[in-house]
Amino acid sequence: MSKQRSKESSRLTTLDHLRGFFIVVIIVDHLGRWPSLFALISGQALLWVTAAEGFVIISGLLIGYVRGFKNKSLSMIEVSKKVIGRAGLLYLWSIIATIGYTALLWYVPLIGGKPAVPFAVGDWWQVIAQVLSFQTPFVWVHFLTLYALFLAVSPIAIFLLRHNKAWLVTVLSLGLLVLGWQTHIEALQWQALFFIPSVAGYYLEPIRSRWNGLASTKRKIYSAALVGVTVVTVIASAVAWFHPTLIQSFADISNAMFAKDTISFWRLLVAFIWFVGFLLVFERFRGWIGTKLGWLLIPIGTRSLTAYIVHGIAIIAISYFTVAGENIFINTLLGGIAILLVWGLIRIPLVQKIIPR
Secondary structure, eight states, X not given: OOHHHHHHHHHHHXXXXXXXXXXXXXXXXXXXXXXXXXXXXXXGGOSSSOHHHHHHHHHHHHIIIIIIIITTTSOHHHHXXXXXXXXXXXXXXXXXXXXXXXXXXHHSOOTTOOOOOSSOTTOHHHHHHHHHTTSOOOGGGHHHHHHHHHHHHHHHHHHHHHTTOHHHHHHHHHHHHHHHHHHTOHHHHHTHHHHHHHHHHHTHHHHHHHHHHSOHHHHHHHHHHHHHHHHHHHHHHHHHHHOGGGGHHHXXXXXXXXXXXXXXXXXXXXXXXXXXXXXXXXXXXXXXXXXXXXXXXXXXXXXXXXXHHHHHHHHHHHHHHOOOOOOHHHHHHHXXXXXXXXXHHTTSHHHHHHSOO
């Protein structure tokens, strides 16, 4: 293997580890069995930033890198066909999964509880109308609909990036974010977490070269600073959400700044900081992570959308056989079982053949 290919493989391995980690966190958050030791890595989806933002960021980054940079030799027509075809496939699966999970929650008795379904039982016309119009995708596959939308318009961003208009992609994305704040349209807000990273993905090679060109001491200082800021803000977020009385004024202000119903400027900024911080940590300990957790994170990371689509099956299975309780050890065990069930499902050949990766 050439030196260049080896470097590319190591970088993608780190991204696969990180993407697998995000999916694992999403699984335990959607399972919702608390208290659990998994709260230490997930924050119960209550921190200033969640794994969902990280997953959208890494998806945008890879679109910029793979479809933008790596596919520069292809015509825009070819790239657009690939991307739009992928968008159509994910949109189709968002419909299939929404209908399938809605039916299961309507008609299968789950003693362990279930998420609310915003439709009257049996009102299939309403379900179909809502999901076809991108209005109410099922909560467990919510990202699929957003991802399909972003992919459908990503050829515009790729075209601009090819013509050295990265600044315009960024400005347009920020402008749509502001419009999203005014209109309360979710997709217009979340797209900033996709398209701004797509710019970084397109220029990932020169960014990496410039980073490696820095003196070792500078890299260590910058890495320590970014990871340090990440650690401090993660801790501050946990205290603000779970122990607000310790810092009541700060908690009130910060929790409003990072409200879950919007992608605020501060949530966007911290999402990027945390992503870079986690990326640096995962790169630094890539060898250890690969040895100890690669068996889990690589299959889930490389088949992240498959895992995302089927993880609801694991949640339903656990909720069918177990009741919700307050035992931290049982809940932790159930979280581990959910993760392993997803890991097993995505290794089934038929699942790999039918469901997009």
